[in-house]
Amino acid sequence: MLxxxxxxxxxxxxxxxxxxxxxxxxxxxxxxxxxxxxxxxLTIVAMGSSAPEMFVAGTAxxxxxxxxxxxxxxxxxxxxxxxxxxVTALLGSISVSSQTLMREIPLMLAATxxxxxxxxxxxxxxxxxxxxxxxxxxxxxxxxxxxxxxxQRDPLETEADDEVPKDVPTRNAVFWVLVGIVLLPxxxxxxxxxxxxxxxxxxxxxxxxxxxxxxxxxxxxxxxACVAGVLKKEDDLAIGNIVGSNLFNILAVLxxxxxxxxAAIDSQASTRDFxxxxxxxxxxxxxxxxxxxxxxxxxxxxxLLLVSFVAYQILLFQSA
Numbered sequence: 279m280l281x282x283x284x285x286x287x288x289x290x291x292x293x294x295x296x297x298x299x300x301x302x303x304x305x306x307x308x309x310x311x312x313x314x315x316x317x318x319x320l321t322i323v324a325m326g327s328s329a330p331e332m333f334v335a336g337t338a339x340x341x342x343x344x345x346x347x348x349x350x351x352x353x354x355x356x357x358x359x360x361x362x363x364x365v366t367a368l369l370g371s372i373s374v375s376s377q378t379l380m381r382e383i384p385l386m387l388a389a390t391x392x393x394x395x396x397x398x399x400x401x402x403x404x405x406x407x408x409x410x411x412x413x414x415x416x417x418x419x420x421x422x423x424x425x426x427x428x429x430q431r432d433p434l435e436t437e438a439d440d441e442v443p444k445d446v447p448t449r450n451a452v453f454w455v456l457v458g459i460v461l462l463p464x465x466x467x468x469x470x471x472x473x474x475x476x477x478x479x480x481x482x483x484x485x486x487x488x489x490x491x492x493x494x495x496x497x498x499x500x501x502x503a504c505v506a507g508v509l510k511k512e513d514d515l516a517i518g519n520i521v522g523s524n525l526f527n528i529l530a531v532l533x534x535x536x537x538x539x540x541a542a543i544d545s546q547a548s549t550r551d552f553x554x555x556x557x558x559x560x561x562x563x564x565x566x567x568x569x570x571x572x573x574x575x576x577x578x579x580x581x582l583l584l585v586s587f588v589a590y591q592i593l594l595f596q597s598a
Contacts, residue, residue, distance in 0.1 A: 282475030289469030290495040293330045300458025301326030306446035328526040330496035333466035339538040347535035349488020352551045355524045357497040359558040360587035366504040367580025374573040376514040386525045390559045393528045397548045407536025414529035485544040
């Protein structure tokens, strides 16, 4: 048991660290190539923050643990909104002024509905995975096209420019990319092995372990990014990290187990857990998009989100 906890903790620490270094190197390399900061933020940074979920989902799927992979995606999306944004909003109100986010949030909600439709039959097929991946590339293509052709400067662009590493030698950037590529799959494998051992010791299902320990662990990069963003008064970037990560998770990461190991899934994933993802995504859309000119998450919103996260975790462990 102690050895499994050690594997989980070591894998998680390496996963978070290597994901951060991978994003750092890839973003710096992209800047050196002359790519606009907004484009880097929409692609490399958003995808990089979901690198832990991506590699854990791939590792779990290759080990035949489709429920763990799906639980990781659904649980991470719930944790990103209810736990991460909840904690961040408690530090201070988070204002939203970016028009890019006004487009991303409805897209995230639509992608969530699509994913729910695909898994409601209790089976994640290879065709489902291909469709999710196709929609992901279409959405990213639209967001990139709009960012490149929008002449009005978006607040998110300014904040992204401040966060993309500057003056990093290309050889250093490439080095950190390679470090991330090597360590990400290795650390994901350690984390999954440890989680499996703990699940067996406590009699937890693959789905529950993915929804709880693994999901919260792989969401730690988003927590760090959000807290740092709010402390730097980069509110749009803080919410943008969550929305971008959830969009990437629900389309690209959920496609991975479908492509690698198509299989029947736990019925709770397509009902209880999907409804929680949909409810939390809808809550974010309502709180941000329907609060008039003063679009912001206030402290009491953060408290409400945090209570929702705790209640959901209690429900999960009671059902286990």
